[in-house]
Amino acid sequence: MKKAPQLNQIREQITSVDKSLLELLSKRRQLSLEVARSKEIDVRPIRDTQREKELLSRLVKQGREQGLDAHYVLSLYQTIIEDSVLNQQAYLQLRADQAGRKPNYTIAYLGARGSYSYLAAHRYCERREMEMQDMGCHSFDEIAKAVESGHADYGFLPIENTSSGSINEVYDLLQHTNLSIVGETTIDVSHCLLVKPGTSAEQITAIYAHPQPISQCSRYLARHPQVKLHYCASSAEAMELVSRGNNTMAAIGSAEGGTLYQLEPLEQDLANQKINQSRFIVVARKTVVVPEQLPAKTTLIMATAQKPGALVEALLVLKAHNLNMSKLESRPIPGTPWEEMFYLDIDGNVSHEDVQQALQQLERITRFIKVLGCYASENVKPTRLENSQLMIEPNSSRQALVNDCDQARYSREFKTSVTEVLSGELHLGNGSLTAITAINAETLLPNPGQHAHALREAGFQAVLINCLEPLATDELMQLKQQLNNAGLQCIFSIQQPADLTILPAYADLLLLSGKQMFNKELLTKMGALNIPIILERNTMASEQDWLNAADLLLAGGNQQLVLCEAGVRSFSHPEELTLDLAALVNIKARSHLPIMVNLCNIDVQQQAQLACAANQLHTDGLVLPAADLTAQRQQLAQLYQQRCQ
Numbered sequence: 001m002k003k004a005p006q007l008n009q010i011r012e013q014i015t016s017v018d019k020s021l022l023e024l025l026s027k028r029r030q031l032s033l034e035v036a037r038s039k040e041i042d043v044r045p046i047r048d049t050q051r052e053k054e055l056l057s058r059l060v061k062q063g064r065e066q067g068l069d070a071h072y073v074l075s076l077y078q079t080i081i082e083d084s085v086l087n088q089q090a091y092l093q094l095r096a097d098q099a100g101r102k103p104n105y106t107i108a109y110l111g112a113r114g115s116y117s118y119l120a121a122h123r124y125c126e127r128r129e130m131e132m133q134d135m136g137c138h139s140f141d142e143i144a145k146a147v148e149s150g151h152a153d154y155g156f157l158p159i160e161n162t163s164s165g166s167i168n169e170v171y172d173l174l175q176h177t178n179l180s181i182v183g184e185t186t187i188d189v190s191h192c193l194l195v196k197p198g199t200s201a202e203q204i205t206a207i208y209a210h211p212q213p214i215s216q217c218s219r220y221l222a223r224h225p226q227v228k229l230h231y232c233a234s235s236a237e238a239m240e241l242v243s244r245g246n247n248t249m250a251a252i253g254s255a256e257g258g259t260l261y262q263l264e265p266l267e268q269d270l271a272n273q274k275i276n277q278s279r280f281i282v283v284a285r286k287t288v289v290v291p292e293q294l295p296a297k298t299t300l301i302m303a304t305a306q307k308p309g310a311l312v313e314a315l316l317v318l319k320a321h322n323l324n325m326s327k328l329e330s331r332p333i334p335g336t337p338w339e340e341m342f343y344l345d346i347d348g349n350v351s352h353e354d355v356q357q358a359l360q361q362l363e364r365i366t367r368f369i370k371v372l373g374c375y376a377s378e379n380v381k382p383t384r385l386e387n388s389q390l391m392i393e394p395n396s397s398r399q400a401l402v403n404d405c406d407q408a409r410y411s412r413e414f415k416t417s418v419t420e421v422l423s424g425e426l427h428l429g430n431g432s433l434t435a436i437t438a439i440n441a442e443t444l445l446p447n448p449g450q451h452a453h454a455l456r457e458a459g460f461q462a463v464l465i466n467c468l469e470p471l472a473t474d475e476l477m478q479l480k481q482q483l484n485n486a487g488l489q490c491i492f493s494i495q496q497p498a499d500l501t502i503l504p505a506y507a508d509l510l511l512l513s514g515k516q517m518f519n520k521e522l523l524t525k526m527g528a529l530n531i532p533i534i535l536e537r538n539t540m541a542s543e544q545d546w547l548n549a550a551d552l553l554l555a556g557g558n559q560q561l562v563l564c565e566a567g568v569r570s571f572s573h574p575e576e577l578t579l580d581l582a583a584l585v586n587i588k589a590r591s592h593l594p595i596m597v598n599l600c601n602i603d604v605q606q607q608a609q610l611a612c613a614a615n616q617l618h619t620d621g622l623v624l625p626a627a628d629l630t631a632q633r634q635q636l637a638q639l640y641q642q643r644c645q
Ligand SMILES: O=C(O)C(=O)C[C@]1(C(=O)O)C=C[C@@H](O)C=C1
Pocket: 032, 035, 036, 046, 047, 048, 049, 051, 052, 055, 080, 081, 084, 085, 088
């Protein structure tokens, strides 16, 4: 028998190859900095996508000759180029700020060493070769105060997470502080199960974690129901507790943070979502000037006039100046019910003419407007290659994994005209507002005919029926008939796979509950139906997850699809849902599918105001919970009127 080569010898060779790879990567970084120096003198933009395309297509070709597949080479180099661009940006920004350079900087952040905020701050400083003195704080307010009072030079505040959405507390804080946003940074949040060395999985009886990681790892935790969960104020506190404890305890945190507490990762990638990232903003007392060559982002807050269409009017100003809005968020103004403050991120430099002009125009049509900061954008969009360049060679097993993003069925590239979904008098996607009310079957059943007419008269076009208990087929039939007789469409919600065996026969439309959004089998089955489907977003789903689910459904053949935003989880109040209004705008830009908003799971106090905001942003439909019909009739009249203006 042939003798197997010695494992140790092969590993030694791998170690030596890895060392050479790192040396080469370091050399490439140095060269990239030389390029930045040359661009500083010539005043050329950092990003040169033409050069990147040439470089990537050559590398993909050379990689193939070495037996490496195109996607592997492409994703490796996209990471390398992102690093190169961010280093060049950091270098040029530093050169611009040179006059104010200090030997070291005090950085205020949430939690203690090892927390995700600490890691973000650490990485930010490392790239800028800034000596960091860390100042852990207990709250966002404490961070702001530390910077305002001069005890810290910079503050790091988490602003959004790909799984749990915007962090409202930080947005609210920005309304009251005079600090400026001077930078941003995004980190991968990779949750691990951290234990004391020598601990085995069977020994663990308690897990310590911050509520945010607990909600982001819910599926992993559900697989271990016997383990007791302990909520902590920060990931750092959880790690500290475990480091002082015994082998029955584990913490959820990053592997990097764990090393600071002598903890080892027993399991990795615990989060429900594969891509889990957090974006932080950096605040300081003084503004910075972003050099010409850097892609800049300007964040502003504004309160629009109290009249219908005011927000759209403001957004049209940005459009007229060709300014892209990368984020839109709304928050209530404390003490002024029904009024809200909008937060906008614009791709543009505040010192540029187009941004200046847009701001002046906005000043004329808003009640309040303030620039929170202009800073270098760290959103490095990867350069893509043509699909033909990435075509997988025959016999490659990776072919099935190719996700042809440019040709995604939900995208505007795939279909230029907006999809219109018609069912009876309900018309979604034609620019008008459709109003749907959500009611439990038990409420409707005693007298469905009378109920249906009252709902129609109040201004609704459809009823979303929730069945708390399974209904008999004659009851289902009765509900549909009575609603249809009153001119209303009947929507049933699919909460679990079994619902699909009965409900389609008695519904005009079906709503797939967000809870089932990741259920591929169910998506495929609903894609095979010839009945309009409303696809609700899962509270933990990113926009891309949601669109991917839509794509799977469309692939089944059913093109009568409507998306429905129903709220996502946020950092500050993970137990409550936050309506993601920016998703409404983003999805409309990316997809031809109609999109509506379900307010049933949102805090009652905020529903009226959010309905107004969603209407101003041209939502195709609104789902409102059952309420007093006279009040709802008035609300709908106002919304329809607002829409016509
Ligand atoms: O060639 C350049 O101009 C560079 O700045 C280097 C580099 C790279 O890392 O390869 C980085 C950014 C540019 O967009 C293109 C290429």
